[in-house]
Amino acid sequence: MQRLLGIAVLVSASFAFLPPALRASGGSSMPRPSGTSSMPPAPRKTPEQEAVDHYNAGLKYRDKAVALQKEAAQAGSEKERAKLEKKAQKEFEKAIDELRTATEKNPMFYQACSDLGFALRKTGDYAGALEVYDRAVSLNPAYSPAIEYRAEAYLGLDRVEEAKKAYMALFTGDRGRADELLQAMKGWVEKRRAEPGTLAPDTVQEFSRWVGQREELAGQTPSVSELQQRKW
Amino acid sequence: MTPSAHPPPPAYEWRLPPGFPVPRVPADNPMTxxxxxxxxxxxxxxxxxxxxxxxxxxxxxxxxxxxxxxxxxxxxxxxxxxxxxxxxxxxxxxxxxxxxxxxxxxxxxxxxxxxxxxxxxxxxxxxxxxxxxxxxxxxxxxxxxxxxxxxxxxxxxxxxxxxxxxxxxxxxxxxGDSPYDRLLYRDEAGALSESAKRGMRLFFSERLNCSRCHGGFTLSGPVAFEGARPIAPTFHNTGLYNLGGDGSYPADNPGLFGITGLAEDMGRFRAPTLRNVELTAPYMHDGSMRTLAEVIEHYARGGRVVADGPLAGDGRDSPRKSELIRGFDLDERGKADLVEFLKSLTDRSFxxxxxxxxxxxxxxxxxxxxxxxxxxxxxxxxxxxxxxx
Incomplete structure (x- = not known):
């Protein structure tokens, strides 16, 4: 238990030091690609530089939306909550516009694809989110934020087997992200127990059992990155 | 700069198991x-x-x-x-x-x-x-x-x-292809028997504390690999000997003390990997334990008692013993489960x-x-x- 708590503290502590953008989805503001002269007149921006500008603008909208959603969760009344949620959705839509433009300006911009997926998922467009997550992962198969958030999109679509595969990929490559996904999986189990929809109860039960097993294994075994800092 | 007359040799392709990082290789001896x-x-x-x-x-x-x-x-x-x-x-x-x-x-x-x-x-x-x-x-x-x-x-x-x-x-x-790996990294829930799974819980429990020294993906002491920060090496006195009551070990095997000369290092040895431990008997640095059951008994007691002879002494009372070796209660089924888990670390393909x-x-x-x-x-x-x- 102490180790589990330790992992939780480590994960939350490391997240606390990240900028809001990173905490939200893994993306962080990008410095513009170099190549501009410091002497006037300023040269015309390349599409890559324009993409970075749109990306950074998108992250600002997204961070604002995430903050509004947090505020909504703590709202004193249903009316206030709905109002804040509506505002958040508008900010997410602005983020989507900016991030989509970033991916169009620079089709290789996997971070922008991943963060676009995040914003789309938050507006309930899981299919659209999956499409851009797929693109992000195909551009950089090791980009764990996209793997993790794609898995959350799978959960949103009740595609639990694909979410499990993503977890295993993260478990060996990025344990922090794997832990994050496991929490999302636990949330999915709770939600589906309350609202099973068209899912068979056995499916939820089986997945819940799997999540429990993996949580126990994760608690027992430290990750490689943890070992680097471990006091023996 | 004069161009080399020899094309660079092809790089070695690691075939690493899931969960294993790239080993650290000295710059003056790249793998080929x-x-x-x-x-x-x-x-x-x-x-x-x-x-x-x-x-x-x-x-x-x-x-x-x-x-x-x-x-x-x-x-x-x-x-x-x-x-x-x-x-x-x-x-x-x-x-x-x-x-x-x-x-x-x-x-x-x-x-x-x-x-x-x-x-x-x-x-x-x-x-x-x-x-x-x-x-x-x-x-x-x-x-x-x-x-x-x-x-x-x-x-x-x-x-x-x-x-x-x-x-x-x-x-x-x-x-890295033992049943344990298949459970942990490949999600093969049936890779371990129920007994081995119970043993795994014991192994990683705070009560037994085995993984405190035999930890990480190698189930050994500190590791080094590409991108890892250096970790100080560790050595442990497990209460195997207590000659004369002052924690001494046999003169030909004083452990880290033989290098440092520091009394506190008497009897301190590295925790070896437990991977494939089923195949690496006899155990301990001097092979003084023949079976895994004997080793578990030693740790359960919190040290070894040698009743007589030149190595006589009660390792449980050694003043040099690691504080991690505290002993624990474990029934026969628990001991058997622990052995089963240790056997699940055997990598037959290796x-x-x-x-x-x-x-x-x-x-x-x-x-x-x-x-x-x-x-x-x-x-x-x-x-x-x-x-x-």
Whole structure:
């Protein structure tokens, strides 16, 4: 238990030091690609530089939306909550516009694809989110934020087997992200127990059992990155 | 800058199991397939002993996870080593490499120890360095293999390159395909028996604390790998001996104390990997425990009691014992479960992998098997373990 708590503290502590953008989805503001002269007149921006500008603008909208959603969760009344949620959705839509433009300006911009997926998922467009997550992962198969958030999109679509595969990929490559996904999986189990929809109860039960097993294994075994800092 | 006359050799392709990071490789000895193959050949060749009777593989046998099945290793002249041969499984990740010497952290340096050690004699090559090089240069294959492995070196058949090649081969000895790995990294829920799963819970529990010393993906002490920050090596006194009541260990095996001279280091040894532990009996640094059940009993008691004789003493009361060795209550079923878990760490594919085996038998494309005997200047005794001269 102490180790589990330790992992939780480590994960939350490391997240606390990240900028809001990173905490939200893994993306962080990008410095513009170099190549501009410091002497006037300023040269015309390349599409890559324009993409970075749109990306950074998108992250600002997204961070604002995430903050509004947090505020909504703590709202004193249903009316206030709905109002804040509506505002958040508008900010997410602005983020989507900016991030989509970033991916169009620079089709290789996997971070922008991943963060676009995040914003789309938050507006309930899981299919659209999956499409851009797929693109992000195909551009950089090791980009764990996209793997993790794609898995959350799978959960949103009740595609639990694909979410499990993503977890295993993260478990060996990025344990922090794997832990994050496991929490999302636990949330999915709770939600589906309350609202099973068209899912068979056995499916939820089986997945819940799997999540429990993996949580126990994760608690027992430290990750490689943890070992680097471990006091023996 | 003058362009190199030799194209860079192809990079070695790691085939790492899931969950295993890229091993750290010294900048002056990058991995290449040619070097690995040369190292493998040398590892199995008895040309590497003074009297032509021993190879590295004599004490590091693949079928025993690269240990030798003996309590204490025996050198090429029959002289016993004070400690047992450590497994080479995942040796590429070891932050330190021997039972109790924190100074040896590079496989290239460690390889010289058994070759040139005189107390005890292991491979017995001290003073016979030139003879060894003559043997290698006179061989029909080695000069070419050294040239391919070290294309930039005008005189490639050297001791330095020899140890580089052996170290390169040793780095490839990666074991990560046990039932435990299949459960943990490949999500094969049925890979472990229910008993082994119960044993796993015990192993990683705060109560037994086994994983505190045998931790991480190697189930050993501190590891080193590409991108990892250095971790201080650790050594532990497990209360195996308590001679005279002051925590002393037998004089030929004082542990880290033998290097540092610090009283607090008496009896402190490295925690070896538990991967393949089923195959690496007998146990502890001096092979003084024959079975895993004995080892578990030792830790359950919180130290060993030697009732009489020259090693008499109650290890439970040793003032030098690690605070981690506190003892624990465990019923017979729990002990059996723990043994089952330890057996689930056996990687059968590792001990049978032809890439790690003797190239004389494993390489189908090679010419007639090499005996190595014709090249030796010393007669080879009939048995594998010669009597002490």
């Amino acid at each position: 397939p040619a070097k690995v193959e040369l190292g493998r050949r040398l590892f199995y060749d008895r040309v590497l002993s003074g009297n032509g009777t021993y190879a590295c593989s004599s004490c590091h046998r693949q079928e025993l996870a690269f240990t030798d099945g003996r309590a204490r290793a025996v050198g090429s002249t029959g002289e016993p080593h004070p400690r047992g041969a450590l497994s080479l499984a995942n040796v590429a990740y070891g932050a330190t490499l021997t039972w109790a010497d924190p100074r040896l952290a590079r496989l290239e340096d460690q390889a010289r120890v058994p070759m040139f050690n005189e107390h005890p004699v292991e491979l017995g090559l001290s003073g016979r360095e030139d003879e060894l090089l003559r043997r290698l240069r006179a061989d029909e294959d080695y000069p070419g293999m050294f040239t391919v492995a070290f294309p930039e070196d005008p005189d490639p058949v050297s001791l330095e390159n020899l140890t580089r090649a052996i170290a390169s081969f040793e780095r490839t000895l990666i074991s 001990v049978g992998d032809p890439r790690f085996g003797d190239p004389r038998f494993a390489a189908p494309h090679s010419a007639a098997p090499r005996s190595g005997g014709a090249r030796l200047t010393a007669p080879r005794p009939a048995g594998p373990h010669p009597a002490r001269p």
